[in-house]
Amino acid sequence: MNSLNDCRQLEELIVAGFGGQGVLSLGMTLAYAGMVENKEISWMPSYGPEMRGGTANCIVILSENKISSPILSQFDSAIVLNQPSMDKFAPRLKPGGLLLYESGNIFKPSTREDIDIIGIPATTEALKMKNAKTMNMIMLGAYLQLKPVVQNDSILEALAKVLPEKYHHLLPINRQALELGEALAREMKTQPV
Amino acid sequence: MTEYKLMKGNEALAEAAILAGCDAYFGYPITPQSEVLEYLAREMPKHNRIVMQAESEVASINMVYGAAGAGFRAMTSSSSPGISLMQEGISYIAGAELPCLLVNVNRAGPGLGTIQPGQGDYFQSTKGGGHGDYRMIVLAPASVQEMADFVFLGFDLADQYRNPVLILSDGAIGQMMEKVKFKPYTRPQTDKSSWATTGKPKTRGRNYITSLHIQPEKMEEHNKHLEEKFRKIRENEVRFEEINTSDADYLFVAYGLSARICQKAMDIARQKGIKAGLLRPITLYPYPYQRLNELASQVKMLLSVELNSGQMVEDVRLAVNGKRPVEFYGRMGGMMPTPEEIVHHLETLIQYHHVN
Incomplete structure (x- = not known):
């Protein structure tokens, strides 16, 4: 095994929020899409007391090479869905990293100037779609627009695998949510800061 | 071509147990390994295998003792405090020279500790957690793939040496998801008829399963026999x-x-x-x-x-x-x-x- 190659990981991402916001399934969908593309992947969830009513998070690593540590302290990107996660993980982004946050839940985004900070009103948009649970997929869509670490087709294939079969009637609305997220992020990107 | 699956370490281990021909699983739920019992409770009956949630870890390990004694591929899994409860049974199984697979998804201790990952059970696993002179082969997986691979290896080594084998994992490896491939597996032929209690035909004498040797001379002879086995294990089974x-x-x-x-x-x-x-x-x-x-x-x-x-x-x-x-x-x-x-x-x- 060549260790120096192992170091060049494609993407080291943390997804964090309240339990029930779809943090773990967001990460799992991305991990699955990575597997569809024959990438090396790891999905490391927080488990235990912090999940019960508190915060939930998962670390997702996508790489062309074998993944060393599934546990990291610094990240290329963060998707944060509540204020405690913003406060905890914004300082842990590498310089030049991407901080994507849900602007309906987070009122005090980080003031760091060496990273890209983008807010997406995913909760409001999900409510407009009459399904609050699609919030996580709107965030995932926005993330993939800004960081196309996997192909669209792979995400759609992953979605069908991650969503249990009894919920497959919800596949179309999840797809819509992904597309909506992409569109929102596109708008954000074109707006002058 | 075998396809990759995305699985938690605990689930990969459970699926491997089915593919390895595990006849019987006995366990009691405890975080962070409950997925093993959950997965097997759902899947084992489809393969006509036995899965039972025992009333305690003490019961689980003694059910493993019984099933292994009858010549079946038997296993249990738990996490640190549960493994502590099993130590008496493990010592008996080692004394009676029965093959079985044990899994410890290590959490932090001592006592009830916390459900997060730990490696505090190293001494217990490698230096004899139970009483008396015995050793277990201890395999330490570092990936979801190895959580699966070591089940096949573990069962085979257990059969080969007639000794319990322990997979010592931890909460993180158990809970994380990675891609895993289940390689085609051929189970080695092992003849258990000389010792297993499978019903006595007229053609052979009685098979005894016991760890009791009340005469010191006999006991020492048995100790020496075990030591000889552990020497062979030390010679042949070092992996790194x-x-x-x-x-x-x-x-x-x-x-x-x-x-x-x-x-x-x-x-x-x-x-x-x-x-x-x-x-x-x-x-x-x-x-x-x-x-x-x-x-x-x-x-x-x-x-x-x-x-x-x-x-x-x-x-x-x-x-x-x-x-x-x-x-x-x-x-x-x-x-x-x-x-x-x-x-x-x-x-x-x-x-x-x-x-x-």
């Missing part, structure tokens, strides 16, 4: 992985999750110009003493990294036998060191020893 050891000045020694974190630490150290390597013991018993002793001649310092207060480091010191400084770094209580933290500690030690 080396990464970047050929030019290493500093050697990390770590198993399981710690080894994964150390791999990243090693990469960071090398980017800083520190030639670090890693020896990852795959079998914790038997331990790779000899290889560590060889490597000690070549490196300037060894650093054992563990999720405990310093347990495996004692085996590293035994192996190195004073040739070089052997240092330790650990986190406890379910906390995990970051790769950067380990590198920082390594840099401090290098300065301290002036070995650069």
